[in-house]
Amino acid sequence: MVTYNILDYSLIDEGSDARKALLQTVELARLAEKLGYRRFWVSEHHHVRSVAGSSPEMLMMHLADSTEHIRIGSGGVMLPHYSPYKVAENFRVLEALHPNRIDLGIGRSPSYQLVNRALNESKGKRLSYEQQIEDIHHYLTGKVINHRFRDLTAMPVIDTSPEMWLLGTGQGSAEIAAQQGLSYAYAHLAKPGGGHEAVRHYKDHFRPNSMLSRPRVMISIFAVVAETSKESEMLAKALDLWLLTVESSTPPPYYPSVDTTLKRGFSALEKEKIKHNRKRIFIGTPEQVANGIQKTAEEYQADEVTIVPNVFGSKNRMKGISLLADALDMGQAE
Structure with a gap:
């Protein structure tokens, strides 16, 4: 259903x-x-003057406080802008206060070059998108073996975890979602053509893990x-x-x-x-x-x-x- x-x-x-x-x-x-x-879910848009949703985590906390049972999520956090460790801790706090109600939707929209420069101004070498996603999975579950920060714990320590969704518009995101065992949200609203092939690839190559045992697909319109x-x-x-x-x-x-x-x-x-x-x-x-x-x-x-x-x-x-x-x-x- x-x-x-x-x-x-x-x-x-x-x-x-x-x-x-x-x-x-x-x-x-x-x-x-x-x-x-x-x-x-709420979005993350920067430098778009007609949109007020620039910080999904902040808005999510208020929304979760203002509702009772609906799941509240990000659609999504633009991961290349941020530290995976910080994102994981933000969402662990949300999940701690609102258990079994928080969704972490992740995207990699490049946004405006000026925005990316401002958010990454003091950073040196950047991680690959795939590594960032693996990092968040490790910080939320501790299940990634031989992680370079395996002794580092994302706080607070809680009994539940946010649901993780990977947002995408094509084959690349579908492949990452399948390999890392994440739920996949295809943006039909951005690219109505080609999505069926991406979703099929995701389902055919899905690898279950501790967070998700079977492929799960969402489309946005x-x-x-x-x-x-x-x-x-x-x-x-x-x-x-x-x-x-x-x-x-x-x-x-x-x-x-x-x-x-x-x-x-x-x-x-x-x-x-x-x-x-x-x-x-x-x-x-x-x-x-x-x-x-x-x-x-x-x-x-x-x-x-x-x-x-x-x-x-x-x-x-x-x-x-x-x-x-x-x-x-x-x-x-x-």
């Missing part, structure tokens, strides 16, 4: 600010818990859901504009409203890019989007689907995940 999750970017809507965006993330998490979603097709299309146009501008040299400090988007319009070149981007997004009524999600999950043979409701307005995001929960027949949590 497929389970469903939410990933939130803490979008700063036009006319709003970062503090409101973070508080709206808390509201969305509480609603997701009530609706019966299994996990609520953008979803724009509204009561009518017309309304969902209007919201999708704002997402079209945000995707165009967030990757430009001069991204705006907010997520654009529908009104702003309609007044601006799109050039012929932009329309071609939008046509390509639309392959990354599920748009429509609750039934239409639910059917698309279920079909895609079946194609991937996924265990979980993580929904990213990147639409303008907190009320629209909350309404969208509510409508979708009903259409997916999730039922509300007790």
Whole structure:
């Protein structure tokens, strides 16, 4: 049976600010818990002025304190920026305070070169991504044999461990997840093509370990859901504009409203890019989007689907995940 999750970017809507965006993330998490979603993850984005979610661990602690049972996670921590030892200890603290509720999602997005330089300014030789992941596995479980820091213990010492997920968009990440026995989250929202082959490779080459005995697959998708097709299309146009501008040299400090988007319009070149981007997004009524999600999950043979409701307005995001929960027949949590 497929389970469903939410990933939130803490979008700063036009006319709003970062503090409101973070508080709206808390509201969305509480609603997701009530609706019966299994996990609520938050992202790590740097130097993206329309996104307030720059420090997932800090936000996760507040979210875990503000909810009761939904799993709280990172989607994900960009590991090349950090010390694996420090990441492991951060998540051990989270797990100690909220046992069996914490997910450590790991990614390696290079982000902006300026960001990477600032976060690694005083570092010398850098570890490979594969070594960093092996290090975290060692620090969380102590199960890696002949580790160079085998006598070093990540604190605090606790009886449970966060779940580890490796995020990726292709064969390389799938291979690492399989070799290291991690759950694998494929970013369909970033690369809708080629994912089936990556997931098959992961499943075929998975090596069980002390943390995970069988392969486990999640896919993540953008979803724009509204009561009518017309309304969902209007919201999708704002997402079209945000995707165009967030990757430009001069991204705006907010997520654009529908009104702003309609007044601006799109050039012929932009329309071609939008046509390509639309392959990354599920748009429509609750039934239409639910059917698309279920079909895609079946194609991937996924265990979980993580929904990213990147639409303008907190009320629209909350309404969208509510409508979708009903259409997916999730039922509300007790």
